[in-house]
Amino acid sequence: MSHSSTPKLAVWKFASCDGCQLSLLDCEDELLAISEKLEIAHFLEASRLQIAGPYDLSLVEGSITTAQDLEKIQKIRQQSKYLVCIGACATSGGIQALRNFQDVKEFSSAVYAKPHYIETLKTSTSIASHVLVDFELQGCPINKKQLIEVILAFLQQRQPNIPSYSVCVECKQAGKVCVMVASGTPCLGPVTHAGCGAVCPAYHRGCYACYGPMESPNTQALSRRWQDLGASRKDLVRVFRTFNAYANDFHKISEFHEKKEK
Amino acid sequence: MKKKKNKKKVRTIQVDYLARVEGEATLYIQLEDEKIREVKLKIFEPPRFFEAFLRGRNFAEAPDITARICGICPVAYQMSSVHAMENAFGVQVEGALRDLRRLIYCGEWIESHSLHIYMLHAPDFLGYPDAVRMAKDHPEIVKRGLGLKKVGNEIISLLGGREIHPINVKVGGFYRTPTRKELQVLLPSLEKAREAALETLHWAAQFDFPDFEQDYEFVALSHTEEYPFNEGRIISNRGLDISVEEFEDYFQEQQVEYSNALHCLLRGKPYFVGPMARFNLNFEKFSPVVQQAANSIGLLPGLKNPFKSILVRSLEVLHACEEALRIVQNYQEASSATIKISASAGKGYACTEAPRGLLYHRYHINSQELIEEAKIVPPTSQNQKIIEDDLFKLLEHSLHLEEEKLQEYCEHAVRNYDPCISCATHFLKLQVERK
Numbered sequence: 001m002s003h004s005s006t007p008k009l010a011v012w013k014f015a016s017c018d019g020c021q022l023s024l025l026d027c028e029d030e031l032l033a034i035s036e037k038l039e040i041a042h043f044l045e046a047s048r049l050q051i052a053g054p055y056d057l058s059l060v061e062g063s064i065t066t067a068q069d070l071e072k073i074q075k076i077r078q079q080s081k082y083l084v085c086i087g088a089c090a091t092s093g094g095i096q097a098l099r100n101f102q103d104v105k106e107f108s109s110a111v112y113a114k115p116h117y118i119e120t121l122k123t124s125t126s127i128a129s130h131v132l133v134d135f136e137l138q139g140c141p142i143n144k145k146q147l148i149e150v151i152l153a154f155l156q157q158r159q160p161n162i163p164s165y166s167v168c169v170e171c172k173q174a175g176k177v178c179v180m181v182a183s184g185t186p187c188l189g190p191v192t193h194a195g196c197g198a199v200c201p202a203y204h205r206g207c208y209a210c211y212g213p214m215e216s217p218n219t220q221a222l223s224r225r226w227q228d229l230g231a232s233r234k235d236l237v238r239v240f241r242t243f244n245a246y247a248n249d250f251h252k253i254s255e256f257h258e259k260k261e262k
Numbered sequence: 263m264k265k266k267k268n269k270k271k272v273r274t275i276q277v278d279y280l281a282r283v284e285g286e287a288t289l290y291i292q293l294e295d296e297k298i299r300e301v302k303l304k305i306f307e308p309p310r311f312f313e314a315f316l317r318g319r320n321f322a323e324a325p326d327i328t329a330r331i332c333g334i335c336p337v338a339y340q341m342s343s344v345h346a347m348e349n350a351f352g353v354q355v356e357g358a359l360r361d362l363r364r365l366i367y368c369g370e371w372i373e374s375h376s377l378h379i380y381m382l383h384a385p386d387f388l389g390y391p392d393a394v395r396m397a398k399d400h401p402e403i404v405k406r407g408l409g410l411k412k413v414g415n416e417i418i419s420l421l422g423g424r425e426i427h428p429i430n431v432k433v434g435g436f437y438r439t440p441t442r443k444e445l446q447v448l449l450p451s452l453e454k455a456r457e458a459a460l461e462t463l464h465w466a467a468q469f470d471f472p473d474f475e476q477d478y479e480f481v482a483l484s485h486t487e488e489y490p491f492n493e494g495r496i497i498s499n500r501g502l503d504i505s506v507e508e509f510e511d512y513f514q515e516q517q518v519e520y521s522n523a524l525h526c527l528l529r530g531k532p533y534f535v536g537p538m539a540r541f542n543l544n545f546e547k548f549s550p551v552v553q554q555a556a557n558s559i560g561l562l563p564g565l566k567n568p569f570k571s572i573l574v575r576s577l578e579v580l581h582a583c584e585e586a587l588r589i590v591q592n593y594q595e596a597s598s599a600t601i602k603i604s605a606s607a608g609k610g611y612a613c614t615e616a617p618r619g620l621l622y623h624r625y626h627i628n629s630q631e632l633i634e635e636a637k638i639v640p641p642t643s644q645n646q647k648i649i650e651d652d653l654f655k656l657l658e659h660s661l662h663l664e665e666e667k668l669q670e671y672c673e674h675a676v677r678n679y680d681p682c683i684s685c686a687t688h689f690l691k692l693q694v695e696r697k
């Protein structure tokens with residue numbers, strides 16, 4: 001990266017739960033080794049030290065929900081050689097994008113008695129809808145092993161090795177029994193981006209798509225399968241409107257079911 | 263940090279982004295002729311409106327959705343939400359399933375407390391900007407902290423499927439329960455962790471603690487037989503003794519203009535939740551081994567110095583390791599991973615002890631099994647007023663300090679509470695204005 005000294009890493013936060021940046025601190029075995037390859041220049045959750053940019057790699061967590069954050073992300077982009085989004089909030093707007101389907105004024109009055117104190121945009125949107133991003137790591141939360149792979153890839157100036165197939169493929173690779181076939185449990189694995197290691201089926205539960213849509217998912221075919229298993233249109237709207245509700249493919253299919261329902 | 267002056271000698275101290283806390287906040291302090299006028303902990307983390315979008319969701323979705331309020335204590339949100347739902351439907355999870363819930367909570371206490379002790383709080387006592395830089399001089403200590411944290415995460419992953427936002431907790435129990443053999447795998451790491459917890463306690467006991475004591479009202483759950491996790495009455499050292507259902511009759515949330523988090527008050531007054539409150543109110547529920555460890559460093563109930571909360575967290579890590587060992591050793595597989603739930607319209611309430619303190623959830627469920635109303639009161643919004651009060655009193659005696667030191671001292675005092683801003687907006691910039 002920068003030729004002279006150790007590359008500088010920055011970690012940024014927007015609207016989020018802090019879980020994805022915590023993944024870096026959760027690398028208990030690797031954290032100290034990684035910190036020898038990189039200088040942690042800005043990572044508020046972990047350090048008081050704030051070293052000025054430019055940065056070689058910026059990891060961005062969280063979604064854009066305020067006017068100030070809109071400005072902040074532009075500045076971060078200008079200061080970053082590579083910008084990588086981590087987690088569903090940053091890649092699709094996160095769970096807080098559920099506001100995009102409703103009236104925010106009404107939302108803030110449900111939570112705060114004096115909603116006029118609260119400054120917020122109508123929508124919660126991904127980082128890529130505002131600035132150019134170099135890579136998106138999906139997941140709510142991201143997988144920490146994948147995070148290390150992404151950091152190493154950018155250090156070594158290569159493409160990260162992050163498979164883009166579905167959770168279904170991971171599930172089969174792990175030799176697990178398909179919950180949909182074996183017990184008729186509705187599962188979103190066929191349309192969901194891999195990365196979690198098919199953890200839900202391993203615990204006898206259907207995938208609930210916290211890793212967001214895979215590349216070109218067949219959400220229509222899967223919806224029909226769910227309907228055969230007893231899901232209503234209303235259920236399907238809800239199922240696609242969770243942690244990645246504003247990701248394009250999930251957004252489209254939930255609107256489709258919503259229209260059909262009416 | 264900015265400094266402003268005018269004729270009246272106004273001084274402002276402001277920390278724009280408070281570090282080593284979870285989430286974003288500013289600290290603003292205004293001084294006029296070296297007298298403190300205002301202390302504000304401003305939470306500017308954008309609100310995410312969980313209570314609003316929970317409306318219309320199925321009751322069963324609450325544990326997965328509310329977990330996303332906080333990546334540091336998702337288990338706490340899952341525990342409060344499932345217990346509130348079960349309260350609404352008139353059922354109670356008992357036996358092995360109840361033990362497994364305590365076990366996963368032990369994991370979260372160990373993980374979250376170790377993170378705070380070693381990575382967020384100890385650098386204040388030892389004078390480092392962060393744990394990674396602290397590791398250059400004290401590699402073995404930081405490794406011990408990371409090792410402890412990892413054991414907490416191992417418990418959560420084994421029981422919950424993964425460490426952040428576990429997938430295995432549901433209303434009524436779990437999706438899948440471990441076999442006895444699967445759980446036994448934890449024993450060697452837990453035994454090592456118990457040793458490390460004891461070492462942590464003795465290491466932290468050597469720190470220099472500022473001489474600062476206040477007369478607080480401490481509030482925590484209290485259970486007849488156990489150190490509290492998921493059940494109990496809400497009690498205080500000033501005579502409060504109420505059921506969880508009565509929470510909103512006594513505790514009120516208040517909105518303040520400068521913060522995106524609500525302040526919660528008890529009968530109009532600030533109060534203190536978290537490890538120190540639990541410790542002061544439930545000391546006799548610790549096992550003899552834990553009580554003895556506390557005695558060995560002179561840590562006794564009636565503790566009023568929040569800087570010593572790091573000792574209490576260390577003690578609670580020891581307790582959680584012991585409790586986890588006990589549960590794993592005595593575990594008998596449950597016949598079913600979940601109890602039968604028949605959802606019906608009603609109201610449900612629960613309080614559990616998150617690592618940072620009392621976490622209240624209330625839900626109204628309608629006849630279609632959907633959430634009609636949700637209310638969540640996280641620990642940090644309960645401690646916010648106490649943090650401001652502490653700063654006020656602390657500053658009275660420290661204005662002689664140079665700006666940089668004063669700022670560090672204030673930040674340290676805030677970190678005593680391990681505030682979680684993500685939770686409270688559901689944190690810190692320090693700004694002191696001197697007039």
Ligand code: SF4
Nearest residue numbers: 017019087088089140
């Ligand atoms: S993607 Fe999920 S885990 Fe990551 S910050 Fe957002 S809410 Fe938290």
